[in-house]
Amino acid sequence: MAKEELLTMEGYIEEILPDGRFAVLLDNEHKIIAYTAGKMRKFRIRSVVGDRVHVEMTPYDLSKGRIVFRERTPGQAGGPPRRRSGFKR
Numbered sequence: 001m002a003k004e005e006l007l008t009m010e011g012y013i014e015e016i017l018p019d020g021r022f023a024v025l026l027d028n029e030h031k032i033i034a035y036t037a038g039k040m041r042k043f044r045i046r047s048v049v050g051d052r053v054h055v056e057m058t059p060y061d062l063s064k065g066r067i068v069f070r071e072r073t074p075g076q077a078g079g080p081p082r083r084r085s086g087f088k089r
Contacts, residue, residue: 007062008054008055008068010027010052010053011024011026011052011053012050012052013049013053015049016049020041021035022034022036024065032064032065033063033064033065034053034064034066037066037067040068047067051070051071052071
């Protein structure tokens, strides 16, 4: 395994922790601490408890990871937030 290779696992968010971190329960029943990736933070992709996520982990520390993708759940709004039309100051 090369040094740059990352493990990608799937799971769901179990708890929201301070400082932008999440407790994620992986599909193999392991609980890890994960933070959101830079692109998710840049585009303000919000994650809530119960969301299915993809987590990248390094083989050197399997207790921490980075959330790189949040799967869409049925019933969520599909587009960007609506802007107020006709707003006057």
